[in-house]
Amino acid sequence: xxxxxxxxxxxxxxxxxxVMGGLAWASVPFYDWFCRVTGFGGVTGVxxxxxxxxxxxxxxxxxxxxxxxxMEWEFKPVARQMxxxxxxxxxxxxxxxxxxxxxxAGMASFNVTPYAAGGYFDKIACFCFDEQILLPGERxxxxxxxxxxxEIVEDPDAKYVHTITLSYTFYESDxxxxxxxxxxxxDENNNSVAR
Numbered sequence: 001x002x003x004x005x006x007x008x009x010x011x012x013x014x015x016x017x018x019v020m021g022g023l024a025w026a027s028v029p030f031y032d033w034f035c036r037v038t039g040f041g042g043v044t045g046v047x048x049x050x051x052x053x054x055x056x057x058x059x060x061x062x063x064x065x066x067x068x069x070x071m072e073w074e075f076k077p078v079a080r081q082m083x084x085x086x087x088x089x090x091x092x093x094x095x096x097x098x099x100x101x102x103x104x105a106g107m108a109s110f111n112v113t114p115y116a117a118g119g120y121f122d123k124i125a126c127f128c129f130d131e132q133i134l135l136p137g138e139r140x141x142x143x144x145x146x147x148x149x150x151e152i153v154e155d156p157d158a159k160y161v162h163t164i165t166l167s168y169t170f171y172e173s174d175x176x177x178x179x180x181x182x183x184x185x186x187d188e189n190n191n192s193v194a195r
Contacts, residue, residue, distance in 0.1 A: 045122040045149070053150045054087035061148070063092055064167040071172050072100050073134065078141060087150040093141045094127065094168060098134035105133045105175045108168045117164045120152035131173055 061084065063077035078093040098104050108128040112118040123129075127142035134140060144166070152158045 045119060048124070050089035050124060051087035051122075051147050051150060054085050055150050055153065057086050057153065058083050059086050059148050059152075059161070060163045061090060061092070061146075062163060062165040063094070064165055065094060066167070066169045068169060068171040071106065071170050072104060073098055073106060073170060075168075075170050084148075086148050086152060089124065089145060089147045091143060091145050092166075093143055095139065095141050096132065096134060096170070097139040098136060101136045103133060103135050103175060105131055105173045106170045107131050107173045108170050110166065110168045113165045113167070114158075114161055116155070116158040117148070117152065117161045120149040120155070120158060121164060121166070122147055122149055128168060131176070132170075133175065 060081055062081040063079065065075045065077050067073060067075050074095075074097040076095055078095050082090060082092065084090045096106075110126075110128050112121045124145040124147070126144045126146075128144070132140070132142065146166075148164065152161065
């Protein structure tokens with residue numbers, strides 16, 4: 001069975017549409033992977049443990065917090081900045097409060113500036129890895145454990161960075177099914193620490 005020119009053109013066009021659709025679908029996960037590997041755009045790294053090397057050089061880490069429009073929580077860093085040695089493990093807390101009469105779920109997006117430092121800022125544990133749910137009137141302190149990779153001093157674009165800003169933005173997300181059964185562990189002051 002011979003394929004005429006018109007059918008061949010249609011098959012080529014369908015092939016082009018399928019290839020373009022596949023590339024569009026793959027671009028988001030590829031870009032996410034690229035940013036995480038390179039630190040491009042201020043995306044941080046993730047580590048399972050702290051650095052084995054601690055330099056005798058300090059760096060200041062500033063903490064910033066914002067909310068998406070319509071997010072009803074109050075959200076702020078507990079401390080605005082800390083100074084630590086490059087390679088030393090730091091622990092910072094952000095505080096969130098739900099002043100409403102309804103439970104609210106949220107996810108935090110994050111970035112690091114300057115962007116050149118993003119690939120050297122490694123999180124060991126972070127509240128931003130999971131969805132957070134605050135019950136009405138609940139206040140929590142959410143930890144982030146991190147370090148600045150000593151390799152930053154070898155990078156010609158990042159070695160002169162003396163201050164890094166870690167920023168989080170909270171967005172409201174859909175409440176999961178069964179959220180009412182969630183045990184918050186609140187004390188008599190309705191304060192708790194996120195797990």
